[in-house]
Every structure is written in structure tokens, then in C-alpha cells.
Amino acid sequence: TDGRGIFRVYSPEMGSKMRRYHYLLEEMRLALTSQNFSLSFQPIVHVEDCSIDYFEALVRWTHPVEGNITPGEFIPIAEESNLILELGDWIMQEACRQMSAWYNAGMRKVRISVNVSGVQLKHRPLHDWIMAMLGKAGLPAHALMLEITESCFIEASDAVIEQLELLRNEGVLIAIDDFGTGFSSLSTLAELPVDIIKIDKLFIDQANENPKYNKILNSISELGKELNLKVVAEGIEHAEQFELVKNLGIQCVQGYLVSRPESSRNVGHKVLTQNLN
Ligand code: C2E
Numbered sequence: 001t002d003g004r005g006i007f008r009v010y011s012p013e014m015g016s017k018m019r020r021y022h023y024l025l026e027e028m029r030l031a032l033t034s035q036n037f038s039l040s041f042q043p044i045v046h047v048e049d050c051s052i053d054y055f056e057a058l059v060r061w062t063h064p065v066e067g068n069i070t071p072g073e074f075i076p077i078a079e080e081s082n083l084i085l086e087l088g089d090w091i092m093q094e095a096c097r098q099m100s101a102w103y104n105a106g107m108r109k110v111r112i113s114v115n116v117s118g119v120q121l122k123h124r125p126l127h128d129w130i131m132a133m134l135g136k137a138g139l140p141a142h143a144l145m146l147e148i149t150e151s152c153f154i155e156a157s158d159a160v161i162e163q164l165e166l167l168r169n170e171g172v173l174i175a176i177d178d179f180g181t182g183f184s185s186l187s188t189l190a191e192l193p194v195d196i197i198k199i200d201k202l203f204i205d206q207a208n209e210n211p212k213y214n215k216i217l218n219s220i221s222e223l224g225k226e227l228n229l230k231v232v233a234e235g236i237e238h239a240e241q242f243e244l245v246k247n248l249g250i251q252c253v254q255g256y257l258v259s260r261p262e263s264s265r266n267v268g269h270k271v272l273t274q275n276l277n
């Protein structure tokens with residue numbers, strides 16, 4: 001106890017975690033004003049001919065002293081503190097701006113996909129927010145996709161689902177991200193306004209070791225066909241994994257085997273030398 005009869009639920013380890021939290025939060029505020037965030041782009045390709053279906057925008061943070069800090073570390077802090085609202089505005093604006101440049105350069109068949117966090121779903125007026133972003137960038141709605149995790153979908157209010165439906169009517173595509181980790185029931189999946197299922201990397205990793213995961217992958221693939229949803233497998237690193245998902249009839253893959261996330265300059269180079277329009 002602390003001498004006043006109050007138990008201190010405090011340990012040195014928690015202290016350092018708290019310090020890191022507050023440190024990163026302050027540094028993120030600075031990073032927003034000093035332009036230390038950037039976007040990387042990773043292609044999602046069709047299994048059939050390896051043509052690009054879309055690019056996922058992934059935020060990157062290069063800290064002046066610490067170097068690269070992973071989104072796995074700073075996104076949860078941004079979410080907990082609601083700083084994800086400002087950061088997410090910047091990400092959406094930058095993704096639309098970049099996509100608009102590519103679109104105007106002739107890249108018409110490819111779209112950009114942006115991760116949207118549960119905090120944004122809750123606090124941003126989705127339809128108006130996205131439509132304003134598209135308008136500002138001069139980008140058609142069908143060039144944008146939103147990635148929303150399965151667990152965010154489960155927690156989403158009816159009002160949020162309605163906003164997503166409105167956006168979908170405008171032509172924006174919606175993907176359910178990290179699918180298989182949130183345990184939504186099949187009946188809710190049928191009701192949700194989604195176009196694409198992204199199977200979490202976890203299932204691909206496990207499929208190597210445990211044949212039960214093959215069966216799960218197979219049933220997700222079948223489910224996608226049943227519900228007329230495109231299925232994407234995340235985290236494909238090896239040729240055997242590519243063959244596996246191909247044999248299961250999964251349409252698209254994302255992973256280091258095809259490409260790591262890259263800077264816009266590298267992507268632009270590749271894309272404009274291929275025939276993507
Ligand atoms: P996610 O949405 O599931 O994104 C896919 C993650 O898997 C990315 O990590 C990507 O670089 C990584 N990845 C892709 N292919 C492979 C592969 O073959 N092997 C391995 N080991 N990894 C692969 P990243 O960029 O570190 O992002 C991690 C997570 O942070 C994302 O998971 C997403 O939840 C979040 N995140 C990243 N960028 C954003 C963003 O702009 N906004 C929001 N709200 N969240 C973001």
C-alpha cells in the first residue's frame with residue numbers, strides 16, 4: 001500500500017509503458033505538424049494473372065531520433081487518445097491526393113484502399129467526410145475502398161452501418177479486414193454492406209502447420225462465392241501459400257511474395273511502366 005491504505009496497482013513496467021505512451025502521443029502531435037508521417041502502398045493482385053486490383057495505403061512514421069516506429073505500436077495509441085481522428089484525416093486526404101495523381105496519369109482500373117479505425121467510424125460523419133475528401137481530391141467514388149476490421153463491424157451502431165450503406169451507394173467499396181478474427185456470425189455477414197473479405201494473415205500462417213486451417217480457408221472461400229464477395233488472402237510470403245489459396249479459388253492475394261509496401265515514387269514508376277489503364 002502507499003501508506004494511506006490505498007493499494008498501488010503500479011509496477012515499474014507499467015510506469016515505463018505509461019511513459020512510452022505519453023511520449024509517443026506527444027511525438028505524434030509534433031509529427032502531424034512537421035510532416036513526419038508518410039504513406040506506403042502495397043499492391044493486391046489477382047491470383048489468375050497477377051494484375052493489380054488495388055493498392056492498400058499503409059501509414060509510416062519516421063521519427064527524427066528513433067527512426068521508424070511501426071503502426072502496430074502507434075496506431076493503438078492514436079486510437080486510445082482519439083488522435084487517430086486527426087491522423088486519419090491526414091491519411092485519407094493524402095491517399096486520395098496520391099490516387100488522384102495516379103488516376104489522372106491514366107491508372108484507371110486500380111483503386112486505393114484506406115484503413116479506417118473504429119474511432120473514426122464513431123466520430124466522423126462518414127458519408128459527408130468521405131465525399132468531401134473525394135471532392136477535394138477530384139477523385140471518383142469508385143476509386144476508393146475502405147478497410148474496416150471485422151471487430152469494428154461487430155461493434156458498429158446501426159447509424160454507422162447506415163452511413164457505410166450510403167457510401168456504398170455512391171460507389172465507394174467496403175472491405176471487411178482481418179476477417180476470421182472477430183467471430184461475426186454468418187447471418188450478420190450477409191447483412192453487412194461489404195464487397196470484399198480480407199482473410200487475416202494468421203490463417204495463412206497456420207495453414208502450413210495445421211490442416212484444419214485449410215478447411216477454414218476453404219469455407220471462407222466458399223462463403224465468398226455464395227455471398228458474391230471477392231476474397232483476398234493477406235500475408236502471402238511463399239509460393240506454396242500462393243498455390244494453396246489459388247487452389248482454394250481465392251481471387252486475390254497480398255503479401256511479400258508479390259511486393260512489400262513501397263513509397264509512392266516506386267509504385268508510380270512500376271505502375272506507369274505497366275499497362276494498367
Ligand atoms: P492490416 O490492415 O492487416 O495491414 C496489413 C499488414 O500486413 C501491414 O503491416 C503490411 O505491411 C503487412 N504485410 C503485408 N504483407 C505481408 C507479408 O507477406 N508478411 C508480413 N509479415 N506482413 C505483411 P503494417 O503496415 O505494419 O500495418 C500493421 C497494421 O497497422 C495494419 O494491419 C493496420 O491494422 C494498422 N495500420 C497500418 N496503416 C494504417 C492506417 O493508415 N490507418 C489505420 N487506421 N491503421 C493502419
Ligand code: CA
Pocket residue numbers: 056115147177
Ligand atoms: Ca488493412
Ligand code: CA
Pocket residue numbers: 177178200201234
Ligand atoms: Ca491483418
Ligand code: CA
Pocket residue numbers: 149177178
Ligand atoms: Ca488490422
